[in-house]
Amino acid sequence: MIEQLDSLSAEFVGALESLNDEAAILKLKSEYLGKKGKVSEILKGLRNATADERKVIGPKANGLKEEINQLVATKLQKIELEVINKKLEKNKIDLSNRDELWLQKLNHGGVHPRTLIQREIEDVFLSMGFEVLDGPHIEDEFHNFEALNIPSDHPARDMQDTFWFHDPQSDEKEKKLLRTHTSTIQVRGMRERKPPFRFIAPGTVFRCERTDASHEMVFNQLEGMMVGKDISVGNLIYFMKTLLKEIFQKEVEVRLRPGFFPFVEPGFELDIQCLICKGKGCSVCKKTGWVELLPCGMVHPNVLKAGGIDPDEYNGFAFGLGLDRLVMMRYGIDDIRHLNSGDLRFNSQFQAY
Amino acid sequence: MLISLDWIKDFSKLPSNISPQDLGLRLTMGTAEVEGVEVVNGFWKKIKVVEVTEKVPHPEADKLNLVTFKLNEEETFQVVCGASNVRVGMKAAFAPIGTTLPIGLTLEPRKIRGVLSEGMLCSEEELGLSESSEGILDMPADTPLGVTLETLWEKKEDVLFDIDNKSLTHRPDLWGHYGMAREFSALYESDLENPFDESWSQKMEALFNEESAPMGVSVHEDSSCLGYYGLSLDNIKVEESPSWIKDRLLAVGLRPINNIVDISNYVMLELGMPLHIFDRDLIKGDKVVIKEVGEETSFTTLDEVERKLLAGDTVISDEEKPLVLAGIMGGLNSGVNDKTDKIFIEVANWQAARVRKTSTRLGLRTDSSMRYEKTLDSNLMYRTLLRTVELVKKVCPEAQVIGKPQYDGQDLSKDNPLKIDISVEVINKTLGAEISTKKIIDILERLDFGIVHKEETLEVTVPTYRSTKDIECVADIIEEVGRVIGYDNIEPQNPLLNVEPVRLNPLQELRRKAQDFLTLHTQSFELNTYPMVGQALLKKASWPGSELKLLNSLSVDQSEMRSSLIPNFLEVVAMNAKNFDRGRFFEWGRTYHHEKEGYASEKHILGIAYFDKEESQILNLLNDTQRLTKFLNLPIDIADKHPKFKNELVDEEWIGLHPFEFKNLRVMGKMKGCVMSVHPALLKQFKIKGHVSIALIDMTGFEKNAPKAKVSYKPLAKFPSSRFDYTVVMNTEQNLDQIFSALKKVKLAVKCDHKLVTTYQPDQETYVTMAAILSDPQKTLPGEIIKECEEKIINALKKAGFPLKEG
DSSP states (O other): OHHHHHHHHHHHHHHHHHOOOHHHHHHHHHHHHSTTSHHHHHHHGGGGSOHHHHHHHHHHHHHHHHHHHHHHHHHHHHHHHHHHHHHHHHTOOOTTOOHHHHHHSOOOOBOOHHHHHHHHHHHHHHHTTOEEOOOOSEEEHHHHTGGGTOOTTSGGGSTTTOOBSSOTTSOOSSOEEEOSSTHHHHHHHHHTOOSSEEEEEEEEEEOOOOOBTTBOSEEEEEEEEEEESSOOHHHHHHHHHHHHHHHHTSOOOEEEEEOOOTTEEEEEEEEEEOTTTTTSOOTTTTTSSEEEEEEEEEEOHHHHHHTTOOTTTOEEEEEEEEHHHHHHHHHTOSOGGGGGTOOHHHHGGGOOO | OEEEHHHHTTTBOOOTTSOHHHHHHHHHHHTSOEEEEEEEOGGGGTOEEEEEEEEEEOSSOSSOEEEEEESSSSOEEEEEEOOTTOOTTOEEEEEETTOBOTTSOBOOOEEETTEEEOEEEOOTTTTTSSSOOSSSOOBOTTSOTTOBHHHHHTOOOEEEEEEOGGGGTTOGGGSSHHHHHHHHHHHHTOOBOOSSSHHHHHHHHTTOOSSOOSSEEEEOTTSSEEEEEEEEEESOOOOOOOHHHHHHHHHTTOOOOOHHHHHHHHHHHHHSOOOEEEEGGGSOSSEEEEEEOOSOEEEEBTTSOEEEEOTTOEEEEOSSSEEEETTTEEBTTSBOOTTOOOEEEEEEEEOHHHHHHHHHHHTOOOHHHHHHTTOOOTTHHHHHHHHHHHHHHHHOTTOEEEEEEEEEESOGGGOOOOEEEEEHHHHHHHHTSOOOHHHHHHHHHHTTOEEEEOSSEEEEEOOGGGTTTTOOSHHHHHHHHHHHHOGGGSOOOOOOOOOOOOOOOHHHHHHHHHHHHHHHHHOOEEOOOOSEEOHHHHHHTTOOOOSOBOTTOSOGGGOEEOSOSHHHHHHHHHHHTTTOSEEEEEEEEEEEEEOSSSSEEEEEEEEEEEEESSSOOHHHHHHHHHHHHHHTTOOEEEEOOOSSSOBSSSOTTOTTEEEEEEEEEEETTEEEEEEEEEOHHHHHHTTOOSEEEEEEEEOTTTTTSOOOOOOOOOOOOSSOOEEEEEEEEEOTTOOHHHHHHHHHTOOOSSEEEEEEEEEEOSSSSEEEEEEEEEEOSSSOOOHHHHHHHHHHHHHHHHHTTOOBOOO
């Protein structure tokens, strides 16, 4: 009987080998394993076997059943795979033909480069506890000039620099204008808060200036202010160095020199070492090795007063940053006018994906 | 402004081992921005006196000679020379190879027609001594051989600092060399020499006498005059200035004219206060009157330009006519000329704002007006007058003062200098530095501040010339100390701060989320456009103009504030359609609206535009807008035009509106936005082919109250739902919304969700296949309930005009 089982196994393997059709394979399987199949037939003879023989034949027969099942399953899987692969081959995708898809649909998007830089700076300052503020574009003389210690005879109030809605020489009560700097937000920020506080204010500003590759009449600045007790020039330097390190992702050489702005005292110009020539002197830095980047200073007592803050109790620092200048530096943009042009040939270069 | 180091050295002995570049850097870091440092006149020490020993014709050229000359008994040189006046025995000026001449030429070894020339014999022109000259410089026969011109003519090498005028806006005291010298002295701790002390004044005053002044001074109160000194001198001889005056004027960029005019410029450049000198014979009458121009009048200034003066401009007049435009420029009619022998010196001070107003209006900014604009100290007038007299006497020893200085204007003796109390602690705390009291006092004293050291505080007396505009409070004193110490010497200090949570405000959060969604999920690019628009664009877009018009716009295309993003968007599409068949962009921008109260209001508008040459993008835009508002948690729903509640951003009568492709975006009953297509007829105006759809959402008002997320969890169904599909017929007058609103009204015993499966339009009618999904959280639905629901739904739709499709 054992021999019978062994020969049956060999016989099945031989028979299966030649088959390539699912139905035929299943039929073959039932010829062996079905109720009246060959294995069952053999096992019928078990009744005549001795107890010792049964001990051997039982497992042997089960092993044969399992073997046949396994062989059939494997064979069927192989056939199925061949069928699928044939189908796949028929519908093969040309992986090199991606451009056609690009052509048919819109596949890119991205924010304005200003947004990219603005977010970076906002995030640096948010992480250091600064709020982010903005204010109206249409302002009055008080917020744009008076409150910032710019007296009525200051050249900044002339028609040249400021877009006016009302004649600055007229007797009208509230002469409206387009804000010429984000410092107006300082004034509003101070009047809405109690010290200590700190905030930044990115925003659009307007200058009555002829436009060219490096001048715009509508551009973006970023202003910052911190007011509290015993704020020092040392603190200002700390925040400016931190900001620059974060923006440029490396230590940047800076220098702080006197600069005159009516709303700060002392006032500074912060220069960074020219990133193009690394301080050796080139056309970008006008051979000086330094690029003017950040006007800043300690808030003028008159400005604090106008903001409703007692300058004997509190002081603070403020700084301004030409956001668009930074955008141009970062991306090597040669003409500031692109920023407001709405030209997708420009904007689509800043694709996020 | 150019500052000469040589001139500075008249007053301040600077350490000699510092390079010109370092001097400039120190000034930049401590006082004012130096834009350039230039070493000039170095050539004088290279050029030497030689004697011509031989002159032979050049073998190759008719007009050239080979000239041999000796520098001393040992050294001889040969040059090729074209000058006709060369002769043997002549003394000439020799510039060797390597010399850079003032005309900008650097001499290099070169062959002229085959003969090597070892330098150059110079002409006056080449040495910058005159504007043109013939032949080479012919020097007196007794000129010693071999000496440099530097020694012979006392010419000096100089260093010029080019200082950024803007950084001197608040420092009128630095508009003269004496003031700059004080800065150098403070920065280098070298002593300032003050030649203008009490004994000097007495020496000058000794020139005054008891004769009656031939020219009086009268200042009208309403004029811009703060004070006016006048002094008459006779026996003046107008001629060329001595070279020490000419050289200094030339060095800082002023053209010498004659000794008297040059002196007035010299004194201004030295002491920072402008002055004017008249030919006294050209003044009619016996006094000058300083007054406002009564009515519009014309006046010809020294530069021979006729200028229109308006009532309110201040002039200095004689009994007939205006002579000088106060603080700005003298008139052609009274200036010093070759024949002048009697002069009248004016040293005056003027109101800064009024000088600036007139000079700005006339577009006439002079060395004088630039200084007066900065607000000068009236106390400086007298010193300026004495210094002028000193120089006139030096240059014209014969000159004679007639009488005493005449003065009219504010009483100068009443001016009390400003005193500021400040503690050393405040200085150090504010700077974040540790500076000793001794050092602080030293710095301030070098800057001419008076110090009285009281127990805790310093009482600082501010020099009057610093307190006209600049120094007024404690912070200003801190700046003086800080800048001399050098801000770069202050260590960065991380402050101790309260920890409080900060985040963007709700509007800023919305903006970031919208930017991210639109770029990542709708393939759009963010743009910025101009907040100002012009009539031409508005007209093209049939969009109404704004009352918010700029008085001084630079261009007709940017003359008023926009009230909508739509005109900008159309312009942008028109431009981009030239390069792209389709595109999507958005802008988070402001629009501006005239208000009775407070003049103007501003809206934060999110605008999105899809343009496509082939097919309308309105459905995509509607869906994307809906997804966006959901992402932003905005309480917005899409609604049709409403007879009563009109859209707040777009006039529903605007001819640019597409007749069918329009939906309101409704926020709490208000139409705060829309999704629409632009009418093809308007697109034609912009030469846009294809389709343009625009969505606008008014985001104003979300600054304070963040929209809240409305997601809530529902337990998952435990029992299977039951679904049946059906198809109804829709005619051309009907739409899908009507099907859904009819279904909404059907009351069923169990929960039912309705879904659109597909639409198919073989002909006029559209077949709409819908699915109804019935479910009960408690049990599996029995067949009869499902049947009942089916019937109710089909009947309801039939009633609403959507019969079941047959067959």
